[in-house]
Amino acid sequence: MEFSDHARLRAAQRCLSDRDVELVRAHGRTIRRTGVIFCFLGRRDVPAGVGPNDRLARLAGTVLLISPQGELITAYRNHAAWRKICKKPKRRGADSEARRRGRRPAPVALVA
Numbered sequence: 001m002e003f004s005d006h007a008r009l010r011a012a013q014r015c016l017s018d019r020d021v022e023l024v025r026a027h028g029r030t031i032r033r034t035g036v037i038f039c040f041l042g043r044r045d046v047p048a049g050v051g052p053n054d055r056l057a058r059l060a061g062t063v064l065l066i067s068p069q070g071e072l073i074t075a076y077r078n079h080a081a082w083r084k085i086c087k088k089p090k091r092r093g094a095d096s097e098a099r100r101r102g103r104r105p106a107p108v109a110l111v112a
Contacts, residue, residue, distance in 0.1 A: 001025070007072040016062070016075055023055065024062045033088040036073065039064040040082050 001021060003011065011021065028041035043060045050057050061079035066072055078084075 001066075002071040004067075004071055004073055007074050010074050010076065011072075014075060014077060016059075020055070020059055020062075021064060021072065021075065024059055024064055027056065028062075028064070029082065031085060033085060033090060035068070035091065037066040037068070038081075038085045039066060040085065042079070042082055 001018075011017075024041045025039055027045050027047075028039045029045060030037060030039045032038075041056075041059050041062050046057050046060055061077045061081070063076050063078060063081045063085070064072060065074045
């Protein structure tokens with residue numbers, strides 16, 4: 001997997017090796033939201049026979065943001081991230097841009 005410069009920096013700050021990223025990608029849940037792919041490894045995604053000191057158990061709560069081209073954008077840890085990710089809009093369009101800036105979206109004119 002390709003890493004962006006930002007992702008390489010963040011992975012190093014969070015002590016995530018290339019192997020760790022591949023483990024999260026292989027065992028984690030994947031969902032597409034706001035034009036990117038989120039890959040989340042939760043506690044439930046860790047196989048039952050894995051001990052608490054195992055590398056995979058240590059990665060629980062890790063989130064990867066992957067571009068549609070397959071490049072890793074960033075990586076972070078948040079055990080409650082799955083709930084927030086699922087609430088994000090599926091696409092990022094004009095309406096979501098306007099809401100993000102605190103404005104109402106423009107009304108749509110109906111043509112008869």
